Amino acid sequence: MNDVTNSKLKKLKQYAFDKDSTLKFIEFLMQKTEVIAPQNKGQASYSYEIVKDAKDVVLDYPRTIQPLKKFFLPPVEDLLAFDLNANTYQEEKIEAKDKIFFGIHNYELEGIKRLDYSFKKGNPESNYLTRREKSMFIGISYEPDSYHFSESVGIPADKIDGFCLFFDKISNKSDYMVFVVDENGQKLIDSFGKVNEVKSKAEITAKKFQNKVKLHYNRIPQVFDHVYKSKVWDKVAERCVGCGTCNLLCATCYCFDVRDEIEINAKDGKRTRFWDGCMLNTFAEVAGGENFREKLNQRTRHRLYRKFKYITDHSGELHCIGCGRCSKYCPADISIVEIINSLIDDYTTQQKKN
Amino acid sequence: METLNVEKKNLYNPVISEILKVESLTATEKRFEIALPKSAMLNHKPGQFVEVSIFGFGEAPISICSSPTRTPTFELTVRKTGRLTDKMHELKAGNALGIRGPFGNGFDIEKFKGKDILYVAGGIGLAPLKSLIDYTIDKRNDFKRIIILYGTKNPAEILFPKEIEEWKKRSDIEFYITVDRPDDKWKGNVGVITTLIPPLELDVENTIVSVVGPPIMYKFVIMSLKGKRIPDENIYLSLERRMKCGVGKCGHCQINGSYVCQEGPVYHYPRCKELEEAI
Numbered sequence A: 001m002n003d004v005t006n007s008k009l010k011k012l013k014q015y016a017f018d019k020d021s022t023l024k025f026i027e028f029l030m031q032k033t034e035v036i037a038p039q040n041k042g043q044a045s046y047s048y049e050i051v052k053d054a055k056d057v058v059l060d061y062p063r064t065i066q067p068l069k070k071f072f073l074p075p076v077e078d079l080l081a082f083d084l085n086a087n088t089y090q091e092e093k094i095e096a097k098d099k100i101f102f103g104i105h106n107y108e109l110e111g112i113k114r115l116d117y118s119f120k121k122g123n124p125e126s127n128y129l130t131r132r133e134k135s136m137f138i139g140i141s142y143e144p145d146s147y148h149f150s151e152s153v154g155i156p157a158d159k160i161d162g163f164c165l166f167f168d169k170i171s172n173k174s175d176y177m178v179f180v181v182d183e184n185g186q187k188l189i190d191s192f193g194k195v196n197e198v199k200s201k202a203e204i205t206a207k208k209f210q211n212k213v214k215l216h217y218n219r220i221p222q223v224f225d226h227v228y229k230s231k232v233w234d235k236v237a238e239r240c241v242g243c244g245t246c247n248l249l250c251a252t253c254y255c256f257d258v259r260d261e262i263e264i265n266a267k268d269g270k271r272t273r274f275w276d277g278c279m280l281n282t283f284a285e286v287a288g289g290e291n292f293r294e295k296l297n298q299r300t301r302h303r304l305y306r307k308f309k310y311i312t313d314h315s316g317e318l319h320c321i322g323c324g325r326c327s328k329y330c331p332a333d334i335s336i337v338e339i340i341n342s343l344i345d346d347y348t349t350q351q352k353k354n
Numbered sequence B: 001m002e003t004l005n006v007e008k009k010n011l012y013n014p015v016i017s018e019i020l021k022v023e024s025l026t027a028t029e030k031r032f033e034i035a036l037p038k039s040a041m042l043n044h045k046p047g048q049f050v051e052v053s054i055f056g057f058g059e060a061p062i063s064i065c066s067s068p069t070r071t072p073t074f075e076l077t078v079r080k081t082g083r084l085t086d087k088m089h090e091l092k093a094g095n096a097l098g099i100r101g102p103f104g105n106g107f108d109i110e111k112f113k114g115k116d117i118l119y120v121a122g123g124i125g126l127a128p129l130k131s132l133i134d135y136t137i138d139k140r141n142d143f144k145r146i147i148i149l150y151g152t153k154n155p156a157e158i159l160f161p162k163e164i165e166e167w168k169k170r171s172d173i174e175f176y177i178t179v180d181r182p183d184d185k186w187k188g189n190v191g192v193i194t195t196l197i198p199p200l201e202l203d204v205e206n207t208i209v210s211v212v213g214p215p216i217m218y219k220f221v222i223m224s225l226k227g228k229r230i231p232d233e234n235i236y237l238s239l240e241r242r243m244k245c246g247v248g249k250c251g252h253c254q255i256n257g258s259y260v261c262q263e264g265p266v267y268h269y270p271r272c273k274e275l276e277e278a279i
Ligand SMILES: Cc1cc2nc3c(=O)[nH]c(=O)nc-3n(C[C@H](O)[C@H](O)[C@H](O)COP(=O)(O)OP(=O)(O)OC[C@H]3O[C@@H](n4cnc5c(N)ncnc54)[C@H](O)[C@@H]3O)c2cc1C
Pocket: A285, A286, A287, A288, A289, B049, B058, B059, B060, B061, B062, B063, B064, B077, B078, B079, B080, B081, B082, B083, B084, B085, B086, B124, B127, B128, B239, B240, B241, B242, B243, B244, B265
């Protein structure tokens, strides 16, 4: 992966944007193509939506409720439309449309990279990959709240590869230093034209994370080699209600269910896929009533192993990006960082004994 | 960012195929002979499965029960147990059906050559195994002994009676059957399938065992095989999990980090020992 490290950052071209030029820039993008950006949705909650008015775009936000995956893997998606009587079908036509995602936090883009991996691996899936084509991402910095822990999973504030531009907030008045990360970003800036290059050696502002994993992220998979039988799973399961919110809102979860639905006319119908989650009771149940992950401790373990071990063994990357959604929206107030830290404690005690 | 430039496929389009023949085997099981359009070959390996699709009723993973040596059509044996399989039981010759696949990993037949082959089938597990049994029978000279152990709950549930009669008649096949609960007419063995294992005389180092049955069966069969001192490397199992896609995406079939629809359903037993959730 083409990592832009801090030493390279100094060589990136930089442009100063104030609030007004940012607004004008969004309007400029909207003339070119569809723009998707965070917007207010009710009180203190945010959602990525297609921008109708540049003024609706929120630049300062902790996180959206749903991750960006909804644009590439919609919560509900028709796979095919069929005719019951004729036994014929038509596959859903998916178009690759130009889109610019504006105001995206860096962990969110990392989430998309993890999904890219999952949908490319083995059998590359056209539904996801076609939607994913022709997307450009413009990043923005954020203030970590008590749920973010991206730095602990290897995504510090200055990880910006994959964006075309990155907006780093440098004052309370919504002034931004904009870093040009790739040639697409440069093209946008050049055709926008209203801003001047700054001969600055500024780096992306470092951030302090309150929420932290106790151990370096390189060593997390190693911990997971030793905690399969940990009591931590039982303790978490005592509080978990198995609602599946943590799966559905996760930036890197992509499991799904497929169902057929028939129209009232009893002739036409659709085969549709839905987001599903391994925390839900029937996820691993088969005919004959056997449920291979019947208990909540088994399901919690499976969810965490999917993030830190199973896929990581192949991809070499953690599949949790530290967005904190699973913890913020958990009705039982279960914190993923607390789970990991308890597992690390377990692991360290084991190591001491040996 | 890493390139998205890969050869991508629509993974979810079924191929509309024709049912050539339907045969009732038991009160709850039927066998279907199916032809792909334009006499296309399925090109499967014994142990693989297809996703069967009926519009409005969904999809289900079903093992291919015929051997690739008997083409161009293929066969499925289906137990009536829910939405899709109930509907499938209503279908007749001439009706259409969607097929995706073949999927998964079949039996590693190369490793079976020149060996004694022991089959252990519980209940409907005989269906997936039949693909391999027929294969080894059709290439009989490639293998030494062929021993088939088959257990069902009661005599009414016995699958493939015609084939079983043939297997019994052949001097180059050793066939043993048992039922858990006999009826008045039953004269054979009574007891669970594991009761058939201890009396066998085996050249254990040169015997390859393939086991397919309900989830509960594996632990006990493995224990009996270990009692016989069959090496772990000689054992293969086919495992069932819930499946929605068959192509390694939906996540339903996972056993720890292994996707059964990709790496399985057939597993080498030493691999199962690495997977805590396997048996
Ligand atoms: C690799 C593999 C090979 C199989 N081979 C055969 C075979 O040769 N013959 C045969 O009769 N059956 C076979 N099965 C089982 C068969 O897939 C299920 O019986 C079938 O999916 C039930 O579908 P349904 O729509 O009729 O039932 P539903 O109405 O969907 O549900 C009935 C029951 O089946 C369970 N179930 C639902 N969907 C699945 C699913 N996708 N996978 C497993 N269980 C599910 C449900 O939890 C429920 O308990 C196989 C399963 C696998 C994984």
